Amino acid sequence: xxxxxxxxxxxxxxxxxxxxxxxxxxxxxxxxxxxxxxxxxxxxxxxxxxxxxxxxxxxxxxxxxxxxxxxxxxxxxxxxxxxxxxxxxxxxxxxxxxxxxxxxxxxxxxxxxxxxxxxxxxxxxxxxxxxxxxxxxxxxxxxxxxxxxxxxxxxxxxxxxxxxxxxxxxxxxxxxxxxxxxxxxxxxxxxxxxxxxxxxxxxxxxxxxxxxxxxxxxxxxxxxxxxxxxxxxxxxxxxxxxxxxxxxxxxxxxxxxxxxxxxxxxxxxxxxxxxxxxxxxxxxxxxxxxxxxxxxxxxxxxxxxxxxxxxxxxxxxxxxxxxx
Numbered sequence: 001x002x003x004x005x006x007x008x009x010x011x012x013x014x015x016x017x018x019x020x021x022x023x024x025x026x027x028x029x030x031x032x033x034x035x036x037x038x039x040x041x042x043x044x045x046x047x048x049x050x051x052x053x054x055x056x057x058x059x060x061x062x063x064x065x066x067x068x069x070x071x072x073x074x075x076x077x078x079x080x081x082x083x084x085x086x087x088x089x090x091x092x093x094x095x096x097x098x099x100x101x102x103x104x105x106x107x108x109x110x111x112x113x114x115x116x117x118x119x120x121x122x123x124x125x126x127x128x129x130x131x132x133x134x135x136x137x138x139x140x141x142x143x144x145x146x147x148x149x150x151x152x153x154x155x156x157x158x159x160x161x162x163x164x165x166x167x168x169x170x171x172x173x174x175x176x177x178x179x180x181x182x183x184x185x186x187x188x189x190x191x192x193x194x195x196x197x198x199x200x201x202x203x204x205x206x207x208x209x210x211x212x213x214x215x216x217x218x219x220x221x222x223x224x225x226x227x228x229x230x231x232x233x234x235x236x237x238x239x240x241x242x243x244x245x246x247x248x249x250x251x252x253x254x255x256x257x258x259x260x261x262x263x264x265x266x267x268x269x270x271x272x273x274x275x276x277x278x279x280x281x282x283x284x285x286x287x288x289x290x291x292x293x294x295x296x297x298x299x300x301x302x303x304x305x306x307x308x309x310x311x312x313x314x315x316x317x318x319x320x321x322x323x324x
Contacts, residue, residue, distance in 0.1 A: 046107055049074055058116075058139040059132065061181065062124050066132055068140075069096060071103070071113040072147060081153035081319055083204075084114045084140060086169070088160030090224025090265075091129050092121040099162065105307045106157075109320070112149055114140055118165070125230035126212075127178055127242050129161075133169040135182040137198055142185060153319045155202045156253075159296060160266060161224075163208020167244035167274075170200040170253050178242075201319050202254040204310055207263055207295060210270040213239035220267050245270075248277040254284040256313045258306055260293020286313055 053070040060066065073080055083106040087099040096117040103113050118132035137156070144151045156166040172178060174197040184195055209215065213236055215225035229235040240246055255278060259271040268289070275287040288309055290302055298306065314320060 050107060059135045061119060064119060064123060067117050068136060069115040071107060073112060076148045079148050079150035081111045082149040083111045083155045083157055084116060086116050086133055086158035086162040086165040088162040091161045091228040092224050109311060121228040126228045126238060129165060130168055130242050131178045131181055133165045134178050137169055138182045141198060151199060154200050155204060155319060156200055157204035159206035163205040166203050167205055167208050168242055170203045171244050171247040200253045202314060202317050205255060205257045207259045207266050209266055210245045210274040212243045245274055245277060248281050250281050252283045254317045256310060257287045260290040262292050263295045265295040
């Protein structure tokens with residue numbers, strides 16, 4: 001890599017990484033710790049301490065192979081926390097690769113990461129994406145021993161439509177209809193008609209849609225939501241059934257929300273309404289409003305503050321990298 005490209009890579013990564021804690025400590029470097037004092041060292045640490053399994057098939061639906069990428073700490077001695085990411089794009093565009101850089105903050109913290117693709121609206125309209133993300137969570141949970149995931153510390157995250165999918169995937173109750181197509185273990189498949197429950201510890205929501213029905217009609221109508229619901233004759237009922245705001249109740253995972261108050265794609269009010277409802281239900285949650293912030297694209301300083309706040313929130317919930 002040329003010196004210019006190397007420096008550019010450093011600037012990009014620096015936008016996602018807080019320099020406050022030692023990266024080496026987060027990734028458990030043996031003593032003496034190698035302090036990652038700049039982006040170049042951070043790249044070297046990540047490259048040396050993480051392995052990648054790309055385009056792993058977790059399900060097949062409508063003859064489409066659904067794939068995810070895994071970023072796994074090498075030589076983990078005990079189960080590690082897992083972050084599962086769902087990309088944005090209004091459920092009709094985007095891909096998992098487009099959100100990879102935002103996951104570096106979790107690798108800095110020592111988490112395993114799963115970056116999940118799902119069916120877009122042009123392949124299968126709603127609720128296909130919700131079915132897929134629930135199946136991805138079930139697939140990863142079933143393979144926790146194989147990949148050394150700590151199932152007590154699973155965190156879901158995503159931005160925009162991905163934020164919605166993180167919320168709905170973590171908030172749906174056991175026995176919901178969107179789990180019916182997910183493969184389960186053989187001990188269950190042949191002897192029982194129920195799906196084993198899924199457990200999530202926390203959700204990190206970046207300006208996700210909390211009320212899908214709200215986006216179908218004025219004043220907040222958005223065509224990406226209209227496309228995703230398609231020609232369904234019961235689209236209002238379907239939209240309500242995949243709206244996180246409908247599932248607020250006691251006992252949910254802890255939820256951290258980031259939203260700019262000048263967002264033109266997803267109303268900031270979605271997050272304020274969700275925050276108020278979670279407070280009323282007694283669900284541990286925090287909301288971080290970015291004054292003047294749009295639909296992402298936050299400044300470097302804002303990104304660093306977000307990273308620090310997420311780290312503090314997860315630590316408060318008892319979800320952090322392995323320490324010895």
